[in-house]
Amino acid sequence: MPVESPMLHAVAVGSVDDGKSTLIGRLLYETGHLNADEIAHVEEASRKRGRKGLDLALLTDGLRAEREQGITIDVAYRSFDAQGRRILLGDAPGHEQYTRNMVTAAAGADVAILLVDAKNGLTDQTRRHLAICGMLGVSDVVACVNKIDLVEYDQARFAELADELVAASMAIDGPRITPIPLSALEGVNITERSEATAWYDGPTVLDVLHDLDRKVAEEEFRMPVQWVIRHDEGGADVRGLAGRITSGTVEVGDEVVALPSGRTSRISRIDVLGDERPSASAPLSVTLHLEDDVDVSRGDVIAPVGNAPAVASRITATIAWLDEAPLTAPARLEARQGNRLVPVIIEELHERLDLAAMEQVPTDALEVNDLGIATMLSAQPLAVEVYGDNREMGSMVLVDPGSNRTVGAVMVREVIRD
Amino acid sequence: MSTITELSTLDVLEAEAVHIIRECAAECERPVLLFSGGKDSIVLAHLATKAFAPAGLPFPLMHVDTGHNFPEVIEYRDWFVGEIDERLIVASVEESIAQGRVQDETGPRASRNRLQTTTLLDAIAEHQFDACFGGARRDEERARAKERVFSHRDMFGQWDPRNQRPEPWSIYNTKLRKGEHFRVFPLSNWTEVDVWLYIQREGLSLPSIYFAHEREVFMRDGMLMAAADFVERLPNEEVFTETVRFRTVGDATCTAGMKSTAATVEEVLVETRASDISERGASRADDKTSEAAMEDRKRGGYF
Numbered sequence: 001m002p003v004e005s006p007m008l009h010a011v012a013v014g015s016v017d018d019g020k021s022t023l024i025g026r027l028l029y030e031t032g033h034l035n036a037d038e039i040a041h042v043e044e045a046s047r048k049r050g051r052k053g054l055d056l057a058l059l060t061d062g063l064r065a066e067r068e069q070g071i072t073i074d075v076a077y078r079s080f081d082a083q084g085r086r087i088l089l090g091d092a093p094g095h096e097q098y099t100r101n102m103v104t105a106a107a108g109a110d111v112a113i114l115l116v117d118a119k120n121g122l123t124d125q126t127r128r129h130l131a132i133c134g135m136l137g138v139s140d141v142v143a144c145v146n147k148i149d150l151v152e153y154d155q156a157r158f159a160e161l162a163d164e165l166v167a168a169s170m171a172i173d174g175p176r177i178t179p180i181p182l183s184a185l186e187g188v189n190i191t192e193r194s195e196a197t198a199w200y201d202g203p204t205v206l207d208v209l210h211d212l213d214r215k216v217a218e219e220e221f222r223m224p225v226q227w228v229i230r231h232d233e234g235g236a237d238v239r240g241l242a243g244r245i246t247s248g249t250v251e252v253g254d255e256v257v258a259l260p261s262g263r264t265s266r267i268s269r270i271d272v273l274g275d276e277r278p279s280a281s282a283p284l285s286v287t288l289h290l291e292d293d294v295d296v297s298r299g300d301v302i303a304p305v306g307n308a309p310a311v312a313s314r315i316t317a318t319i320a321w322l323d324e325a326p327l328t329a330p331a332r333l334e335a336r337q338g339n340r341l342v343p344v345i346i347e348e349l350h351e352r353l354d355l356a357a358m359e360q361v362p363t364d365a366l367e368v369n370d371l372g373i374a375t376m377l378s379a380q381p382l383a384v385e386v387y388g389d390n391r392e393m394g395s396m397v398l399v400d401p402g403s404n405r406t407v408g409a410v411m412v413r414e415v416i417r418d
Numbered sequence: 419m420s421t422i423t424e425l426s427t428l429d430v431l432e433a434e435a436v437h438i439i440r441e442c443a444a445e446c447e448r449p450v451l452l453f454s455g456g457k458d459s460i461v462l463a464h465l466a467t468k469a470f471a472p473a474g475l476p477f478p479l480m481h482v483d484t485g486h487n488f489p490e491v492i493e494y495r496d497w498f499v500g501e502i503d504e505r506l507i508v509a510s511v512e513e514s515i516a517q518g519r520v521q522d523e524t525g526p527r528a529s530r531n532r533l534q535t536t537t538l539l540d541a542i543a544e545h546q547f548d549a550c551f552g553g554a555r556r557d558e559e560r561a562r563a564k565e566r567v568f569s570h571r572d573m574f575g576q577w578d579p580r581n582q583r584p585e586p587w588s589i590y591n592t593k594l595r596k597g598e599h600f601r602v603f604p605l606s607n608w609t610e611v612d613v614w615l616y617i618q619r620e621g622l623s624l625p626s627i628y629f630a631h632e633r634e635v636f637m638r639d640g641m642l643m644a645a646a647d648f649v650e651r652l653p654n655e656e657v658f659t660e661t662v663r664f665r666t667v668g669d670a671t672c673t674a675g676m677k678s679t680a681a682t683v684e685e686v687l688v689e690t691r692a693s694d695i696s697e698r699g700a701s702r703a704d705d706k707t708s709e710a711a712m713e714d715r716k717r718g719g720y721f
């Protein structure tokens with residue numbers, strides 16, 4: 001039975017100075033997650049910088065360099081409760097040069113809070129962040145038309161920008177948009193509706209976060225094996241397959257296959273951290289026992305017989321390139337997928353998303369912060385799926401074996417059968 | 419046997435922490451779990467035992483001992499380690515001082531908080547640890563809110579906050595060069611209340627100083643500091659008896675108590691939820707030295 005997720009990953013995105021950090025400060029403040037000493041700290045830090053009033057950005061811009069320059073460089077994570085639901089919110093950098101950190105924050109997010117300045121309207125960076133959210137599979141965007149107080153709470157201006165946002169997302173087959181007129185500074189429509197926008201009868205930001213329909217364990221059962229727990233049970237050497245269920249539900253008696261080997265068995269026991277259960281679902285960490293003593297080890301994926309992912313060596317994928325040194329084909333790298341690390345070759349680069357024109361253009365290199373499409377070959381076959389079908393089985397991280405740096409984020413578009 | 423009908427935030431946080439612990443144990447050669455006897459490290463060690471049960475832990479615990487301890491905590495530490503039947507390494511700041519590796523601070527404001535970094539880095543080098551599990555949470559402090567789950571440290575133990583490895587999804591890049599290590603934070607996304615709720619749910623016992631008790635204290639910078647032999651007091655700092663509990667447990671020279679009558683986990687939860695002051699703001703003198711005190715210490719290799 002799919003259940004409503006008790007925890008939601010959210011990310012705040014948008015251009016520089018559109019008010020992301022202020023909104024987060026407001027959200028924390030209005031939901032009672034900001035302590036007196038933290039406010040006192042922000043007051044003092046604001047004064048020191050000659051700011052008038054409270055500069056709530058100083059709350060999440062915690063690094064020295066960020067405070068000195070007044071910008072967000074890396075993601076800050078804060079937790080708060082939206083009427084009983086836990087929200088883990090990443091404050092993503094708005095600057096183009098830190099797009100890679102924005103990708104980190106948005107990968108795995110259920111919802112993005114996109115801020116747009118009511119006066120300035122949509123910028124290239126707004127469209128860029130919308131496109132990245134779409135590619136990373138963030139299916140919902142709360143589009144906040146911020147600083148609505150600076151345009152005299154003008155309903156027509158809000159409607160105009162709301163239409164533009166919906167159109168921009170439609171054009172790229174992007175996320176579902178929920179537009180909200182907002183003033184992060186004045187606290188309008190964040191957790192409570194405001195008289196100032198009496199013409200608006202939609203949800204507040206908090207309402208959307210609380211109500212967003214996000215079921216866990218809807219997809220097919222998958223569990224990449226992390227660790228084999230061996231122990232002696234009445235003279236028998238028992239092997240438990242420890243891992244986190246990344247999607248779906250598994251039950252005792254289910255017929256399963258271990259990939260890539262293809263060996264099959266049945267689930268004989270499910271142990272949820274010391275609690276024996278008849279079934280278990282994502283995202284729980286469990287230990288599975290099989291009826292037969294088949295050879296399964298770290299990196300293998302357990303899946304239902306008949307509904308298992310494809311095993312393939314060649315894929316096409318969207319790559320978000322994160323490294324200063326550009327990617328050119330062919331390139332020898334390592335890919336971490338599931339619990340495996342395998343050598344890969346980026347065989348060919350096909351296209352790059354031109355974020356200014358918002359169109360795919362042919363390319364032979366990906367620069368830092370670029371998003372492109374490539375063909376990739378792995379040294380061993382992998383159990384993979386298309387990212388849109390299963391995020392966990394369809395995502396990878398690229399590592400440069402020379403520098404050990406994390407250089408790319410990969411989303412599988414197509415599995416090419418051997 | 420029970421079927422899950424609903425999933426709680428704690429279930430999700432627990433599953434995530436166990437995933438991180440298993441991942442590090444599988445990928446790193448020689449991990450170690452930093453165990454202070456504080457509530458976060460108790461929860462962390464408990465999660466680790468659950469992650470590998472019924473087998474034992476595939477790594478030892480390590481306490482960086484400043485020598486300026488609350489005796490109740492050391493007593494608890496030794497009891498806990500016996501209870502879970504695992505190996506504890508004690509890295510001693512006293513020894514670092516005796517060997518001349520660090521210079522003990524003197525005077526009323528002396529603290530061994532900073533000195534711990536050298537002892538920790540020496541122990542990491544001596545035992546060739548390539549990963550240290552820590553109980554730090556992102557809700558604790560501004561710099562910690564920025565830190566990755568697998569946080570890379572160079573050969574000098576330094577954190578480079580401007581050049582962190584991207585960490586999309588739950589995929590961790592665990593590659594290291596010799597001499598480098600990771601600090602791994604399975605409780606990154608937990609809050610102080612989550613930790614208490616989990617202690618309640620799992621029925622974990624804690625060192626007695628976490629609950630209200632009478633203690634000789636003195637007031638410094640608006641905070642109640644424990645009167646101990648190794649803390650030199652200023653002339654105006656008079657000792658008096660107060661009913662207090664500690665919200666965090668660290669080096670006794672820089673950890674403050676709070677007035678409280680909360681004697682059980684339930685009562686502590688009520689107080690924590692109602693509190694208007696953050697955990698570190700209430701109890702850590704070491705964060706107040708400058709705006710970026712934590713970032714600066716972390717850059718140098720601190721926990």
